[in-house]
Amino acid sequence: MPDEETIQALAETFDVLRDPTRLRIVVALSRQEMCVLDIAELLHVSESAVSHQMRLLKTLRLVKHRKNGKMVYYSLDDEHIEDLIRVATRHISER
Amino acid sequence: MPDEETIQALAETFDVLRDPTRLRIVVALSRQEMCVLDIAELLHVSESAVSHQMRLLKTLRLVKHRKNGKMVYYSLDDEHIEDLIRVATRHISER
DNA sequence: GAAATGATTGATCAATTGTTCAGCTGTTAA
DNA sequence: TTAACAGCTGAACAATTGATCAATCATTTC
Incomplete structure (x- = not known):
């Protein structure tokens, strides 16, 4: 059995992706860099709301950002997250 | 962008694993079949509480069960879940 | 049958969560 | 300097969640 710290970290990782809005953001960013307004419009x-979620994603090191004037461009900071989504997609497609 | 149904199913999948208790149950079952009392004692x-979680895990087809007298033995019903935990473990070990 | 055991269930409650709203900061253009 | 724009933030709210408790079901043993 993994230690408590590992369990917590695992749970935290899955926790980020359990919310549909956050999941959509991550999926969108896996395709292209986007600014807050782009994301907001894409996801309606x-x-x-987007900004709040970006703060969380930033804190958990899932996304990185780049400022250009008054725009903030976000992109994924971690290729493992894409792996997770891939494996999970395979899972649901076969259930 | 995946359709709404896929996003929901993905979120649901991650949702199961975001809770430490549920995660510990799944990890334990990935090693051996266990009954409710065994799990309860192992996880304190x-x-x-275990029974409630098992119902959820059963509903989402993550575990299967086998009755033997008054005992109910649970085991994982889906090898993809172990994959997910593996990928996530790699993720946290490198962050 | 009654008692004991393993498991399930429904109700309840505190804690957590995601969104909205209003106001705010920082940057650009007039 | 003002107005407009992109984004951030804290408070507040409803909704969801997971654990607990008590009662119940199902099976075995006495």
């Missing part, structure tokens, strides 16, 4: 949620 | 949680 408010800028504020 | 109540039988009732």
